[in-house]
Amino acid sequence: MSASAIADGLITLLGSASVFGTGRVRKNSYEVLETSASACCVIQWVGLSSDHTTFGNPYSPERTWDMKLDVYVRDTGNSQATMDRVWTVTDMTINSLDSDPTIQGTVDMIRGIRARRDPNQFAEIGGAVWLPSEWTISVVEYV
């Protein structure tokens, strides 16, 4: 597979198939922040290691990709509803990732998921206020 294919798998897994809805997960643009009414996600790859794990020419490498998900929850103007949405989106995101450790068959496994969020951090983008969180997913593919 490729980084692009893995990102497409995440778009399907987290987008049209579950948490964010169709068109709310992007790999090529942040403009979704200007059009989304509730929550959205932008995918980047931030790390790659490709290791020789076998003899042979060509050998069979083991590739580990770190995919970064910037998850944004939009401030609704109602503090409680916004905070509730953060909890809900977080639960749905991790449950969705756990439900398909091959990310639509694009990788052999998700090796680890790490997420962090600063509750004091807000972002004003596209005329709206967003509560961001950063997710890093390490995925492995045996080529």
Added chain:
Amino acid sequence: MSKITARNASIYLDSVAGACTSLTVELNQITLRLSNAAPEISPFGNTTVQRLVGGIVDYELSCNGYSGTGAAELDAFLNDLKGSSTVWVFGPSGSTASGVAYSACGVLLDYDMGFTTNDAATMTFRVRPFSGSINRTQEFLWAGQWR
């Protein structure tokens, strides 16, 4: 002094059907241990141990790799090889015609499968002598060529 790159090593084993099969790309470690018996023959009165040279040669070929479960992959290959002899050829620097090769007729002694979360399934196996001798040649001969 020169060094060779270990990752160029190659290994071939005959399948149970006698087909020379490369297992190279499925393995990540190959260890060939050669030994010869050197029995002690110290006579009375000697103050230092004396040994016999030219004793019986033994070897153990042990390999670590990954457990592919496809029809032509390591799991099926080794399972089929249980109870049968095999011919193997090991090229420390690959399988080029001018490369060194070790070869012998051996028998699969055991194999182990290992499974841990977050890693690929692994497989190890050992081959010990079955018949004949172990050979070292200065050219890489496929199993079917020297047998």
